[in-house]
Amino acid sequence: MDAEIVKIILAFVVLINPSSAVPLFINMSQxxxxxxxxxAARIACATVFITIAFFALFGEILLQGLGISLGSFRVAGGILLFLIALGMMSDGNNPAKPNEDELTSDEPKDLKPLTGSAVVPLAIPMMIGPGGISTVIIYSAQVTDPMRLGLIVLAGLCISIFCYVSLMAADKISQLLGDTGLNVINRIMGIILAALAIEIIVSGLRNIFPALL
Incomplete structure (x- = not known):
């Protein structure tokens, strides 16, 4: 597994960041x-994997159909990721993901099956949102080898399994880390995501302006 694949897996871990969905899942599943x-956890994590696999396989086709160059999409996606990173490092407000308060409803739970909320809002957009989708398209669009594309899909499967384990251990994670611990993790993830965002932006600018190489 080369450095590029490691970077992709790291990007998935940071962007999906199951710890950010833990408070929502606890609230939903009471x-x-x-x-x-x-x-509900299986449905949510299956949705995450299907979303990653779909955009890994067909993301470049969508870009070509819309007439968007990969360089332009990299710059736009990198800016979006950087804004997400800033939110994670500051007050936790994420421009691409709603917070728990926005998703919490006072509607009695017996009127709404838990599985109904597993896809939306738990999986989309809480776990895999515009930032994650953009990252999948950016990395898959620059891959020509089917084997490497398969590794991206495999990385999505690994992250989905990790998300399932995290959701099933949500109560224990919340008790162990508390609000402070979860906030610290989000800020660390934000720093890593900011670095990845800059890498993507620079790569996109070099794509648009070859003289920068």
Missing amino acids: GYDIHQKRK
Whole structure:
């Protein structure tokens, strides 16, 4: 596994950041039994994997159909990721992901199955949002070898499994880390994501302006 694939996996870990979905999942799943929680977690994580796989396989085709160059998309995606990183490092406000308060409803849970919220808002956009989708398209569009494209999809599968484990351990993670611990993790992830965003922006600028090489 070369450095580029490691970078892709790291980007997925930082962007999806299951710890950010832990408080929402705990709030959503209160009053439900373990079987319903597992089913909701499986649906959410399957949605994350399907989303990553779809945009990895067809993202470049979408760009070509819209007439958008890869360089331009890299710059736009990098800027979006940098804004997300700034939010993670400051007050936690993420321009591409809603916060828990925005997604919490006062509607009684018995009127709404838990699985109904597993896809939206838990999986999309809380776990995989515009930033994650942009990253998948950016990395997959620069891959020509089917084997390397398969590695991107495999990375998505690994992250999805990691998300499932995190959601099922949500109560323990929350008790162990607390709000302070989760905030610290989000800020560390934000710093890493900011560095990745700059790399993507620079790569896009070099694509648009070859003289920068």
